[in-house]
Amino acid sequence: MPLANIxxxxxxxxxxxxxxxxxxxxNEWRTIFSRFHLIIVKDPDLKEExxxxxxxxxxxxxxxxxxxxxxxxxxxxxxxxxxxxxxFLVSRKKYIVSFDDDCIPAKxxxxxxxxxxxxxxxxxxxxxxxxxxNTLYDPYREGADFVRGYPFSLRxxxxxxxxxxxxxxxxxxxxxxxxxxPQQRNSLYVDAVITVPSRAMMPVSGINIAFDRESVGPALxxxxxxxxxxxxxxxxxxxxxxxxxxxxVCDHLGLGVKSGLPYVWRQDRGSAIESLKKEWEGVKLxxxxxxxxxxxxxxxxxxxxxxCVIEMARTVKQQxxxxxxxxxxxxxxxxxxxxxxxxxxxGSSPL
Amino acid sequence: MPLANIxxxxxxxxxxxxxxxxxxxxNEWRTIFSRFHLIIVKDPDLKEExxxxxxxxxxxxxxxxxxxxxxxxxxxxxxxxxxxxxxFLVSRKKYIVSFDDDCIPAKxxxxxxxxxxxxxxxxxxxxxxxxxxNTLYDPYREGADFVRGYPFSLRxxxxxxxxxxxxxxxxxxxxxxxxxxPQQRNSLYVDAVITVPSRAMMPVSGINIAFDRESVGPALxxxxxxxxxxxxxxxxxxxxxxxxxxxxVCDHLGLGVKSGLPYVWRQDRGSAIESLKKEWEGVKLxxxxxxxxxxxxxxxxxxxxxxCVIEMARTVKQQxxxxxxxxxxxxxxxxxxxxxxxxxxxGSSPL
Numbered sequence: 001m002p003l004a005n006i007x008x009x010x011x012x013x014x015x016x017x018x019x020x021x022x023x024x025x026x027n028e029w030r031t032i033f034s035r036f037h038l039i040i041v042k043d044p045d046l047k048e049e050x051x052x053x054x055x056x057x058x059x060x061x062x063x064x065x066x067x068x069x070x071x072x073x074x075x076x077x078x079x080x081x082x083x084x085x086x087x088f089l090v091s092r093k094k095y096i097v098s099f100d101d102d103c104i105p106a107k108x109x110x111x112x113x114x115x116x117x118x119x120x121x122x123x124x125x126x127x128x129x130x131x132x133x134n135t136l137y138d139p140y141r142e143g144a145d146f147v148r149g150y151p152f153s154l155r156x157x158x159x160x161x162x163x164x165x166x167x168x169x170x171x172x173x174x175x176x177x178x179x180x181x182p183q184q185r186n187s188l189y190v191d192a193v194i195t196v197p198s199r200a201m202m203p204v205s206g207i208n209i210a211f212d213r214e215s216v217g218p219a220l221x222x223x224x225x226x227x228x229x230x231x232x233x234x235x236x237x238x239x240x241x242x243x244x245x246x247x248x249v250c251d252h253l254g255l256g257v258k259s260g261l262p263y264v265w266r267q268d269r270g271s272a273i274e275s276l277k278k279e280w281e282g283v284k285l286x287x288x289x290x291x292x293x294x295x296x297x298x299x300x301x302x303x304x305x306x307x308c309v310i311e312m313a314r315t316v317k318q319q320x321x322x323x324x325x326x327x328x329x330x331x332x333x334x335x336x337x338x339x340x341x342x343x344x345x346x347g348s349s350p351l
Numbered sequence: 352m353p354l355a356n357i358x359x360x361x362x363x364x365x366x367x368x369x370x371x372x373x374x375x376x377x378n379e380w381r382t383i384f385s386r387f388h389l390i391i392v393k394d395p396d397l398k399e400e401x402x403x404x405x406x407x408x409x410x411x412x413x414x415x416x417x418x419x420x421x422x423x424x425x426x427x428x429x430x431x432x433x434x435x436x437x438x439f440l441v442s443r444k445k446y447i448v449s450f451d452d453d454c455i456p457a458k459x460x461x462x463x464x465x466x467x468x469x470x471x472x473x474x475x476x477x478x479x480x481x482x483x484x485n486t487l488y489d490p491y492r493e494g495a496d497f498v499r500g501y502p503f504s505l506r507x508x509x510x511x512x513x514x515x516x517x518x519x520x521x522x523x524x525x526x527x528x529x530x531x532x533p534q535q536r537n538s539l540y541v542d543a544v545i546t547v548p549s550r551a552m553m554p555v556s557g558i559n560i561a562f563d564r565e566s567v568g569p570a571l572x573x574x575x576x577x578x579x580x581x582x583x584x585x586x587x588x589x590x591x592x593x594x595x596x597x598x599x600v601c602d603h604l605g606l607g608v609k610s611g612l613p614y615v616w617r618q619d620r621g622s623a624i625e626s627l628k629k630e631w632e633g634v635k636l637x638x639x640x641x642x643x644x645x646x647x648x649x650x651x652x653x654x655x656x657x658x659c660v661i662e663m664a665r666t667v668k669q670q671x672x673x674x675x676x677x678x679x680x681x682x683x684x685x686x687x688x689x690x691x692x693x694x695x696x697x698g699s700s701p702l
Contacts, residue, residue: 109460132641133553135515135610136522137541144539145532148525148584149554149591151637164486171487174499181496188495190488192541197551202484203500233499240500259486286502290483 128256204243478508479607555594
């Protein structure tokens with residue numbers, strides 16, 4: 001892994017707290033997290049006080065902060081996994097790294113504990129190569145390079161805006177798959193980072209990600225809220241929707257998205273079978289969402305992430321809106337999010 | 352690795368012999384090759400008799416066979432690495448697996464010798480997923496699946512037409528890179544198979560590949576011959592060109608291309624520095640070739656691999672031809688190849 005040339009002070013680690021006792025979670029991450037500033041956003045539905053162990057540099061945001069900034073009339077709902085987006089909003093740092101609170105650092109194939117934050121930052125600070133596929137994976141990794149036939153004019157790559165990490169143990173499956181294969185666990189450690197090619201769409205999971213907040217922050221947004229959304233990942237789609245928006249923005253602006261290392265270890269919780277009926281809504285929606293984003297092309301005149309989101313929201317409302325109110329609400333939330341981003345980012349909103 | 356449901360008699364292993372003594376090469380592959388029928392094509396420039404150890408089921412083709420089938424007036428040159436394409440032409444099998452004669456089976460990350468033929472056949476007989484990227488790699492692998500957000504309507508995948516394997520030890524770099532980093536060897540075993548997304552272009556290396564001859568055979572063609580092409584891989588571009596043609600065909604016909612496992616171990620030979628001046632022609636050509644193939648779209652009416660190649664040849668001649676005679680010759684060779692394929696495939700040519 002190349003050493004990332006990033007000062008720790010340029011990074012916020014954002015944690016959405018869906019459980020009140022973060023003691024064991026934070027302790028598992030202690031050696032890594034203690035170097036960075038943390039933003040912990042408490043799920044507004046969570047009633048208990050947060051328990052956070054000592055020795056960390058953090059700020060906690062809860063329902064009262066959210067209400068003060070966004071007001072109660074907002075079309076954005078920050079409950080559940082969506083609470084973390086409030087952390088993206090109030091951060092002032094260039095880079096964000098974010099993990100679900102049921103994940104701990106994984107071990108590599110040799111049994112050594114890995115540092116997911118360092119790997120994410122390395123992914124973000126080395127170029128991405130979305131315009132031609134390098135068969136030997138990340139060409140910037142030590143010992144690797146571009147293979148024969150790779151055009152020299154493309155070897156400088158482009159800025160990487162998003163790093164999507166993966167999961168060992170409990171994989172990020174949907175509820176039907178998890179219910180069908182309750183014993184299945186992911187034990188395959190694939191030692192690679194890949195740039196997802198331009199115009200190829202992917203399901204971005206929010207479990208273990210990092211991004212360049214300054215360049216694409218406004219495209220990480222809590223817009224798609226399922227009617228029966230609960231507190232388990234397989235019941236949610238907000239990150240998948242947000243990831244499709246983000247990939248379209250990156251392709252349009254010539255930025256890169258990487259997938260692969262680092263892995264986190266996901267601990268088991270919840271019953272997939274209980275969630276089954278809720279998840280089907282999301283599963284059905286994907287049949288419309290994927291071709292929609294796959295074919296989306298933004299006008300050349302749209303040149304900022306904010307404007308990309310506004311333009312996408314317009315198209316969502318127009319093309320998907322008639323099929324389900326969930327899409328109309330998503331479009332409204334996207335517009336609202338950009339307004340919020342501009343207001344909070346410019347410092348005019350009180351925190 | 353899933354067990355491929357293929358009868359050994361449906362497979363030809365094609366070897367282009369660029370060296371006369373195949374004894375040690377064949378012995379390294381003995382346990383694997385001895386189950387299959389082999390087609391060995393002798394580089395027509397090679398004067399010495401081939402030395403092939405006993406215990407294999409093979410046919411050898413040499414210059415006299417080539418001349419008899421294609422005639423001496425052909426615009427196709429079968430010398431050097433291009434000789435293997437003659438084997439693709441005369442095969443009557445559904446699947447072809449082909450390795451360079453300086454490669455032997457690699458060991459996996461645990462030190463176990465792998466079976467590259469079995470892995471290639473598994474890749475070809477399980478579906479590919481070119482229309483949406485699965486972040487946990489090959490969803491058909493045991494223990495793997497589609498991740499949350501993957502549309503169910505795309506989970507059947509499509510037929511995989513090409514499996515591109517990789518290389519340990521000497522990687523498939525171009526001469527400038529190899530000359531710049533003479534000590535660099537690839538030691539990273541990435542335990543994954545990836546479907547290269549639709550419309551993403553890649554440099555297909557011919558070192559270690561397998562394909563469905565019945566569906567895409569006519570698109571694996573020896574068309575781009577560099578003026579100073581020699582007998583080392585870094586001096587050649589025929590496979591890269593052929594791979595771009597093949598990827599365009601697969602994207603057009605809705606077929607898949609996989610990259611990753613299996614690895615072969617490439618032994619060192621040749622001096623990259625000696626080859627440097629020859630390779631620059633290929634390096635320069637890639638700057639035109641990649642955007643050309645990237646933007647190529649075939650008419651909907653073109654429905655067979657043969658017709659795709661003819662249509663591509665027309666566009667090559669028209670758009671690339673004016674920039675260099677190497678492209679005009681490539682276009683002519685493509686047209687000639689399809690004629691040959693039809694003639695030999697229909698059994699009208701004597702072998």
